[in-house]
Amino acid sequence: MVFSDADAAALYDLLNPWDPDTRPDDGFYFPLVMGAESVLDVGCGTGAMLRLARERGHRGRLVGLDPDAAALDRARRRADIEWVLGTAAESESGVGFRLATMTGHAFQSLLTDHDVRASLGAIHGALRPGGRFVFETRHPQARAWEGWTHTNPDDVVDVVDETGRALRYWHDVESVDGDVVTITGTVAQPDGTVLRVLREGLRFLDIAALNGILAEAGFEVEAQFGDWNREPVTGASREIITIARRG
Ligand SMILES: C[S@@+](CC[C@H](N)C(=O)[O-])C[C@H]1O[C@@H](n2cnc3c(N)ncnc32)[C@H](O)[C@@H]1O
Secondary structure (H helix, E strand, C coil): CCCCHHHHHHHHHHHCCCCCCCCHHHHHHHHHHHCCCEEEEECCCCCHHHHHHHHCCCCCEEEEEECCHHHHHHHCCCCCCEEEECCHHHCCCCCCEEEEEECCCHHHHCCCHHHHHHHHHHHHHHEEEEEEEEEEEECHHHCHHHHCCCCCHHHCEEEECCCCCEEEEEEEEEEEECCEEEEEEEEECCCCCEEEEEEEEEECCCHHHHHHHHHHCCEEEEEEECCCCCCCCCCCCCEEEEEEEEC
């Protein structure tokens, strides 16, 4: 049985339904999007956030940017939004967006200082002065990757996909190299027959390094939270959620 890139994008939507009414992270972002005249969603994936914004009446400019062609193909099912194939570092400058977002921990896909700098520089250039860049990254202190293993029953999920196939999905950590954790996502049949192994690197920047690099790129940190209820970042926080303003 073939498990294509399109199947992987469909599985992503199944495992991560975007719902601001029930999911606190989506509920954090959605009012910011609905309240901004123009929005650039960097690392938009299948575009669920912008698609719902349009469906719920957003009338301004909405642009989704992502380097994953199969994810973007799913996004393109909604044609009244601009979908652009590309990386954060390729964000178009001079557009004057009011808001840029990176949701679903997409920021952690930026694996090197060089890539973070290039991406922040491009996002800065895409915003108008005073525009905001809002994103989250998992706080390294919570060591989230330790739960990403097939031995953690909470991390093994059984689903039935759009075509009626029963699938099992789980994560494993392949390596931890400094602050970059490489993980695999295994797609299998319920009997364990492996269909596809998806691999990605995730960077866990600490808050001091993050704020340093934001300042260097010309962003002021307007607010920073440790969870989706807008509590401050503490020694127990699992997230670093940042609202940064282009100076
Ligand atoms: C976990 S998904 C999040 C998707 C979506 N934002 C969400 O909240 O569901 C991470 C996304 O980041 C994208 N990505 C990876 N590297 C990127 C880069 N350099 N610039 C922009 N997006 C990137 C991936 O293609 C993927 O769609």
